[in-house]
Amino acid sequence: MYIKIADCRMVDTRSRKVERVDIGVKDGVVDAVGEVKAKADKALDAHGDYVSPALVDLHSHVYHLGTSLGVDADEIARSWGTGVFVDAGSSGAGNFAGFRDHVIRRSGAKIYAFLNIGFGGIPFFGIHGDQQAGEIPDIRVADEDACADCIERNRGDIVGVKVRVSENANGTLGVEPLKAARRCARRAKVPLMVHFGRPQPTVKEVVSLLDKGDILTHAFRAEPNSIVEGGHVLREIAAARKRGVVMDIGHGSGSFSFDTARRALADGFKPDTISTDIHTLSLADPVVSLETTMTKLLGLGMSMAEVVLAATYSPAAAIGRPEHGSITVGRPADLVTLSLSAGRKKLRDAAGEAMEFDGEIRPVLRLKGNRVSRPGAG
Numbered sequence: 001m002y003i004k005i006a007d008c009r010m011v012d013t014r015s016r017k018v019e020r021v022d023i024g025v026k027d028g029v030v031d032a033v034g035e036v037k038a039k040a041d042k043a044l045d046a047h048g049d050y051v052s053p054a055l056v057d058l059h060s061h062v063y064h065l066g067t068s069l070g071v072d073a074d075e076i077a078r079s080w081g082t083g084v085f086v087d088a089g090s091s092g093a094g095n096f097a098g099f100r101d102h103v104i105r106r107s108g109a110k111i112y113a114f115l116n117i118g119f120g121g122i123p124f125f126g127i128h129g130d131q132q133a134g135e136i137p138d139i140r141v142a143d144e145d146a147c148a149d150c151i152e153r154n155r156g157d158i159v160g161v162k163v164r165v166s167e168n169a170n171g172t173l174g175v176e177p178l179k180a181a182r183r184c185a186r187r188a189k190v191p192l193m194v195h196f197g198r199p200q201p202t203v204k205e206v207v208s209l210l211d212k213g214d215i216l217t218h219a220f221r222a223e224p225n226s227i228v229e230g231g232h233v234l235r236e237i238a239a240a241r242k243r244g245v246v247m248d249i250g251h252g253s254g255s256f257s258f259d260t261a262r263r264a265l266a267d268g269f270k271p272d273t274i275s276t277d278i279h280t281l282s283l284a285d286p287v288v289s290l291e292t293t294m295t296k297l298l299g300l301g302m303s304m305a306e307v308v309l310a311a312t313y314s315p316a317a318a319i320g321r322p323e324h325g326s327i328t329v330g331r332p333a334d335l336v337t338l339s340l341s342a343g344r345k346k347l348r349d350a351a352g353e354a355m356e357f358d359g360e361i362r363p364v365l366r367l368k369g370n371r372v373s374r375p376g377a378g
């Protein structure tokens with residue numbers, strides 16, 4: 001079975017330039033990128049749309065039915081172009097096995113996990129409708145030995161350690177849970193992903209504890225505790241980026257602000273990775289999808305090449321799984337074509353601001369192995 005997709009725009013991961021290519025897939029494996037010489041059994045035309053690996057969502061919550069915030073990865077993968085979901089700490093050492101056996105192993109999508117330093121993951125989300133109680137009310141819940149053991153036993157599924165430090169997540173403990181998570185991540189030699197929110201602690205305190213390869217999620221959140229002060233990106237944040245800390249969007253229901261993004265981008269400070277923080281309370285509004293989140297950054301001034309790489313190549317690199325970040329000859333096919341639709345679209349950030357955008361990124365063709373689907377059609 002030979003499938004050809006003609007007339008695609010593809011972002012070269014090295015030069016970051018856009019090339020015109022045809023893609024050939026033989027028996028579910030990428031056979032050619034550029035010129036396709038083989039005769040195709042099935043010929044598809046991308047009409048100049050972008051082609052990229054299936055999107056990689058670096059911050060999602062997909063412990064569906066096992067946690068109150070988990071959404072169904074398979075359902076999202078059917079409607080949109082996301083092929084790799086990185087769960088950001090929904091589970092901890094105490095309940096990771098359930099996530100692995102009941103969700104990760106049974107899903108048609110690829111799922112990786114950042115393991116929460118909190119023993120029970122994120123268990124108190126959505127109490128009284130839309131409220132939450134922190135997952136680490138007592139520092140003993142941050143069980144470093146259990147976390148490190150669980151990572152060691154599940155290296156194929158767990159790609160890092162997650163910690164949430166904010167007033168919501170752990171009250172008055174400040175950076176103590178972060179310090180525990182950091183020790184655990186260093187021991188296991190995996191990256192650390194940190195959520196920050198309403199202080200305490202401040203984002204300055206948080207980034208002072210992060211090193212190369214660690215991820216600051218919710219980086220473009222609104223005040224209070226924004227990375228922008230007096231119209232410019234904080235010196236401490238610029239320095240963290242310089243030493244290799246990954247700046248992630250993690251949109252969610254409360255963590256992305258057009259205003260912060262406008263000021264950061266005006267300073268030349270772009271996110272390294274674009275992710276949704278998709279969960280039961282953010283999915284329908286304001287997140288919708290990873291494509292919708294990419295549309296927002298595109299409209300705010302990033303280029304199409306930049307937003308595509310920030311939702312494929314860069315998150316794949318951040319979790320140490322570069323094979324998901326490019327379309328490579330010899331690898332199983334898992335790709336999507338993305339169109340930029342015409343027309344005006346009004347979208348909301350997580351701070352309540354609405355903004356009109358020119359065009360919208362939508363998935364058109366999804367090719368996984370030999371299977372072609374049209375996720376945007378429904």
Ligand SMILES: [Zn+2]
Nearest residue numbers: 059061088277
């Ligand atoms: Zn999250």
